[in-house]
Amino acid sequence: MSFPLLNCGDGGTDPSELIADTNFSIELAFINHGTPSQDSALIAAADRWMSIVQGDLGDVDFSSTPVAANTCGEGVQNPEVSGTVDDLRIFIDIRPLDGPAGTLGQAGFCQMRTSSHLPVLGFMSFDSDDLGPIEQSGDFGALALHEMGHVLGVGTLWPDSDTLLVNPSLPSSLSADTHFRGAAAIAAFNAAGGTAYTGGEKVPVENLL
Known part of the structure; x- marks a missing residue:
């Protein structure tokens, strides 16, 4: 429904x-x-x-x-x-x-x-x-x-998610570098303290359901 x-x-x-x-x-x-x-x-x-x-x-x-x-x-x-x-x-x-x-x-x-x-x-x-x-x-x-x-809107309001969401993992895959590469999202991530993030590409997205 x-x-x-x-x-x-x-x-x-x-x-x-x-x-x-x-x-x-x-x-x-x-x-x-x-x-x-x-x-x-x-x-x-x-x-x-x-x-x-x-x-x-x-x-x-x-x-x-x-x-x-x-x-x-x-x-x-x-x-x-x-x-x-x-x-x-x-x-x-x-x-x-x-x-x-x-x-x-x-x-x-x-x-x-x-x-x-x-x-x-x-x-x-x-x-x-x-x-x-x-x-x-x-x-x-x-x-x-x-x-x-x-x-x-996280995960539900992402325009062009087929190109901006990289390495989507379904089912769960902890080894995947799942990230969202929208320019505004990266800028906001950096502004929130993520400038020195080295865990993978930005912006990291949860890949464990």
């Missing part, structure tokens, strides 16, 4: 201009909470991404063009969005989906800005029946960080 990908206006910020001394904001909107420790892991993941992403995007005002309820992710019962979003709102839905050992969940964005094509609304949906073992193994924090990256 697919869901609509809609566009909305913003202040016209160019992604290449986002390295600045301003703050990027991620708002987590819990539709269904997990355990306190699961919620804390998701909040920690948002804090981590906010410390990584440099720059501020223009607020998006949905007052004149509200986003309908239940349109952000398959099965996600998000409320109507009719106010202002700064910079990214992620709906969190932790509930039984298809039982243990089935679909763990899904994550992505459902609303993009028209000019910069960067996400403004997204979702993260997890099967509560599957999270117990992952949490007990200590891996849920890493999973939350990984999936939130997809909402931000």
Whole structure:
């Protein structure tokens, strides 16, 4: 089942201009909470991404063009969005989906800005029946960080990924030098402290699923 990908206006910020001394904001909107420790892991993941992403995007005002309820992710019962979003709102839905050992969940964005094509609304949906073992193994924090990256557009919003993503590894291949060679991505990686990176070509991309 697919869901609509809609566009909305913003202040016209160019992604290449986002390295600045301003703050990027991620708002987590819990539709269904997990355990306190699961919620804390998701909040920690948002804090981590906010410390990584440099720059501020223009607020998006949905007052004149509200986003309908239940349109952000398959099965996600998000409320109507009719106010202002700064910079990214992620709906969190932790509930039984298809039982243990089935679909763990899904994550992505459902609303993009028209000019910069960067996400403004997204979702993260997890099967509560599957999270117990992952949490007990200590891996849920890493999973939350990984999936939130997809909402931000990492791996899901890469134009020309057939030429810019080099050595994609599926299935997992630790020996592959998987990297993204977009010029703006390399510049941002260097600006974030990656100038001296010698582990392979830039920008390194996770190749272990």
